[in-house]
Amino acid sequence: MERITAIKGELQVKIEPIDTVYLDKVLEQNMQDPENLIMILQDVSAKYNYLPREVLNYVVERLNVSMSLIYSAATFYKAFSLKPRGKYIINVCLGTACHVRGAEKIKESLEERLNIHEGETTENLKFTLETVRCLGCCALGPVITVNETSYGGLDRGKALKIIEKYEDEA
Numbered sequence: 652m653e654r655i656t657a658i659k660g661e662l663q664v665k666i667e668p669i670d671t672v673y674l675d676k677v678l679e680q681n682m683q684d685p686e687n688l689i690m691i692l693q694d695v696s697a698k699y700n701y702l703p704r705e706v707l708n709y710v711v712e713r714l715n716v717s718m719s720l721i722y723s724a725a726t727f728y729k730a731f732s733l734k735p736r737g738k739y740i741i742n743v744c745l746g747t748a749c750h751v752r753g754a755e756k757i758k759e760s761l762e763e764r765l766n767i768h769e770g771e772t773t774e775n776l777k778f779t780l781e782t783v784r785c786l787g788c789c790a791l792g793p794v795i796t797v798n799e800t801s802y803g804g805l806d807r808g809k810a811l812k813i814i815e816k817y818e819d820e821a
């Protein structure tokens with residue numbers, strides 16, 4: 652269970668307590684082998700949506716590796732985040748094809764609506780707003796994705812309606 656507090660606009664998430672049963676299972680499945688570190692971090696990220704410091708401390712202890720090794724892996728792969736992330740990861744494509752069709756305005760509208768900037772997460776941990784350089788479907792631009800779902804042919808109004816749908820979800 653996570654407790655969330657916002658201090659000076661920064662998200663702080665306390666994990667109370669860390670799920671050692673889950674972590675032990677993940678470590679066992681990966682034979683407690685540091686060679687499998689990326690797979691272990693993928694499982695941690697899948698559960699918590701980011702890599703909490705407390706969990707990384709536990710992994711360091713159990714694998715007998717250095718924290719710097721874990722940090723270098725965590726910062727090398729874009730899929731990993733050391734900061735809390737939202738349930739829904741919004742990616743706005745700012746590649747050339749989307750940019751010329753107004754992607755920047757869509758990004759600004761989403762920032763305004765969610766009251767966050769690119770790279771940030773809402774205080775309720777519902778949304779994280781990120782950008783990408785091309786999603787590989789340029790003909791459909793402007794395009795955004797919300798987790799694994801892509802939405803194309805957008806303008807500001809359509810993009811905001813999509814976000815409303817996720818906001819309304821329980």
Ligand code: FES
Pocket residue numbers: 744745746747748749750784785786787788789790792794
């Ligand atoms: S530039 Fe946006 S999908 Fe390619």
